Amino acid sequence: MPAAQDPRPLLVCFGDSLTAGYGADPGQSYPDYLQADLDARGYKYRVVNEGVSGNTTKDGIDRLAGIVAMKPAVVIVEFGGNDGLRGLPIEDSRSHLDTIVGTLKASEAKVLIAGITLPPNYGPAYIKQFDATYPLLAKKYDVPLMPFLLKDVYGVPGMMQADDTHATAAGNKIVAGELVPFLTPLLKK
Template identity: 55%
Template sequence: MRFAPVALLSCLLAFAGCKADQANRRSSDIDVAAAASAARARAASKPLSHEEAARVDDGRPVIACFGDSITAGYGTAAGESYPDDLQRLLDQAGYRYRVVNLGVSGNTTKDGLDRVDRVMSLSPAITVVEFGGNDGLRGIPVANTRKNLDQILDKLAPTRTQIVLAGITLPPQFGQEYVRSFDETYHLAAEKHRIPLLPFIYKDVYGVPGYIQPDGVHATAAGNRQVAKNIFNMLQPLLKK
């Protein structure tokens, strides 16, 4: 069969157009796949917020870091909170867990109790509970703090998440009796609920030059790296590869 020159040219142009469309589709498919892969890599290398965690489920067990500004990473740049550093430590050690940062600056134990359902919705394998500092700084009666903390732990218990508790202390100007009673809160809660306790989350942080911000309360990026090590060491007996 013979083609007229115009007809032959039309066929060649149509064929070239089809090839270009196919190449564009392949290129588009590659771009989409690359973007998805990059998103998964980003999710694997940093802790997620509650909203992000609700959208991303990559099959890894969740470690929920549930607390106040100490957990949130107040006063440090993005990527410098202790949950960020905990995620890096887990990755480096070959543990496949996904850290979710559920810290909110300014939260008291009462605020934590109001938010505990958000933790439960993630079905975490492990939950690090860190509250109380704002209660103490505001002079909230220790009995109230104990009651709220007990209720947080009571609500988490049926979910079968492995709970670990991180404590804090107060400056001496709050009075010897108040500080003693406040500190005892964490020991009593750990004993009652039979959970591991890190009595002072700022172990090897407070008093170390460069580890505490000028406000005298919050850790710097360097301090948060040490906090993450403290938490990681406490979690190790619970971790599985």
């Protein structure tokens, strides 16, 4: 059914390459598998993949008006990895994410934050500050948090691509399944 004629409420997956499904074949991103999982559980939502590879939290702000204009019922916010990998100031990333989550909440969308972490070579002090961003914002806006999007696939053979950053199709399927318990309290049957 064309999107314009699809009456189901929107669940927007808003993020970077982890959301976009970088390196996986079309139809094998975590939003694709999430659609199948929700359909199988009787949740009538249309999952829309708004992941763009390479996006930082600042890029997320630049795309935010378009997401709000879609009038989503629920948004999974997954940003920050590219900020961290580039060593951008934590305060800037945190401020950008605050704007994203705050704007979505003000638009009456329900929000789930999907956190990410960094490889150990970024140093414990930077990683600790980086990781603290997600629970701080979840608490501030009273939204659920999946602390680490890749928690059950990172470092697991066959679940991560050779770059050790992006999930394989099999990994994306697991990520989708792991998101469901965080999402279901936000959904209506």
